[in-house]
Amino acid sequence: MKKKMEQSDQPLSAGGMINPKKKKSKVSGSSINGWLFASPWIIGLLLFYAFPLFSSIYFSFTTYSILSPGEFIGLDNYKQLMSDGLFWKSIYNTIYFAVFFVPLSIIIGVALAMMLNMRVKGMAVYRTIFFLPTLVPHVALAVLWMWLLNPGFGLVNGVLDAIGITGPNWLGSVTWSKPSLILMSLWAIGQPVIIYLAGLGDIPQELYEAADVDGASWLQKTFKVTIPLLTPVIFFNLVMGAIGAFQQFTLPYTMTQGQGTPDNSMTFYVMYLYDNAFKYFQMGYASAMAWILFIVIMLLTAVIFISSKRWVHYQGK
Missing domain, CATH: 1.10.3720.10 (MetI-like)
Structure with a gap:
């Protein structure tokens, strides 16, 4: 009886079979919700950590200052x-x-x-x-x-x-x-x-x-x-x-x-x-x-x- 009730909770197709499309859409919906909840942290990570980190790699090969964009000088700084x-x-x-x-x-x-x-x-x-x-x-x-x-x-x-x-x-x-x-x-x-x-x-x-x-x-x-x-x-x-x-x-x-x-x-x-x-x-x-x-x-x-x-x-x- 319990097994039948568990099966009845699954989305069924017209022929009485489990509908894989509805199950997939349910999983993808929960994944989207998870990404939405994590998005503030991800945006902060990219904006305040990843972007400055990779930018500094490029800046280390330039004469960049706060007042001017600078020029690419290769390994001269090092x-x-x-x-x-x-x-x-x-x-x-x-x-x-x-x-x-x-x-x-x-x-x-x-x-x-x-x-x-x-x-x-x-x-x-x-x-x-x-x-x-x-x-x-x-x-x-x-x-x-x-x-x-x-x-x-x-x-x-x-x-x-x-x-x-x-x-x-x-x-x-x-x-x-x-x-x-x-x-x-x-x-x-x-x-x-x-x-x-x-x-x-x-x-x-x-x-x-x-x-x-x-x-x-x-x-x-x-x-x-x-x-x-x-x-x-x-x-x-x-x-x-x-x-x-x-x-x-x-x-x-x-x-x-x-x-x-x-x-x-x-x-x-x-x-x-x-x-x-x-x-x-x-x-x-x-x-x-x-x-x-x-x-x-x-x-x-x-x-x-x-x-x-x-x-x-x-x-x-």
């Missing part, structure tokens, strides 16, 4: 970049920041997550305190640290003077400017810490209990159980941290008012790209820089993904 001293300086500054910040953010982030994963009374308050710096806007963060690192009346040098150490000119020294920026960035790693905490919560407690039965020490459990099972989360934060490090912009730009002082030690790649695009109106030159950055980030990400097969361990594998 050749000029190879002889641009400030271009190479910005690459050095960016790589310096990435090489030190990314590993430190992983080490400190994992250590903080393990501390915040302890069963201590009021731990929710401590977790909130460590996450709060992430909520501070980067401009406000830069202003705060400019005051803290001021060589004359800054709190950091004041504490160092109290213990008999003469503090350096943090932001006014070529030697200390980039380490100062790394320090500021490490202060706001609350978001990766939360992700590490989620990863720690996913590790089965049975593994720690088995390690206790075998007489493993805390250090052995950390390096034999915790770190290996946390590697998928470390891998994710490594990729995101590397991409973010190569796009460093807001903090150094705010602290130096876009000048990159002292002696261009704070001129990062994206800062120089921004200056060429919106200060000097050399959009073709800036587009060439953007595509070089895109290729470098893609290659770096590919290397991390390929190497992950050797050191990332997933549960059950």
Whole structure:
């Protein structure tokens, strides 16, 4: 009886057979509705992402600026970049920041997550305190640290003077400017810490209990159980941290008012790209820089993904 009722719901032709045309029109109608609902997102993707993306490829081979359409010059923009001293300086500054910040953010982030994963009374308050710096806007963060690192009346040098150490000119020294920026960035790693905490919560407690039965020490459990099972989360934060490090912009730009002082030690790649695009109106030159950055980030990400097969361990594998 149920089978007959199901068959009666199908569109029938004059001979009592299922009409394939009506069934096809019903499917095509639902497909059209789906495309209509998705159309705002598709239009936005094409208009604000795909079109600028492919346009920038063409602009990188031209002298295009906001004020004039420019002329096609082939690879001249890329050749000029190879002889641009400030271009190479910005690459050095960016790589310096990435090489030190990314590993430190992983080490400190994992250590903080393990501390915040302890069963201590009021731990929710401590977790909130460590996450709060992430909520501070980067401009406000830069202003705060400019005051803290001021060589004359800054709190950091004041504490160092109290213990008999003469503090350096943090932001006014070529030697200390980039380490100062790394320090500021490490202060706001609350978001990766939360992700590490989620990863720690996913590790089965049975593994720690088995390690206790075998007489493993805390250090052995950390390096034999915790770190290996946390590697998928470390891998994710490594990729995101590397991409973010190569796009460093807001903090150094705010602290130096876009000048990159002292002696261009704070001129990062994206800062120089921004200056060429919106200060000097050399959009073709800036587009060439953007595509070089895109290729470098893609290659770096590919290397991390390929190497992950050797050191990332997933549960059950």
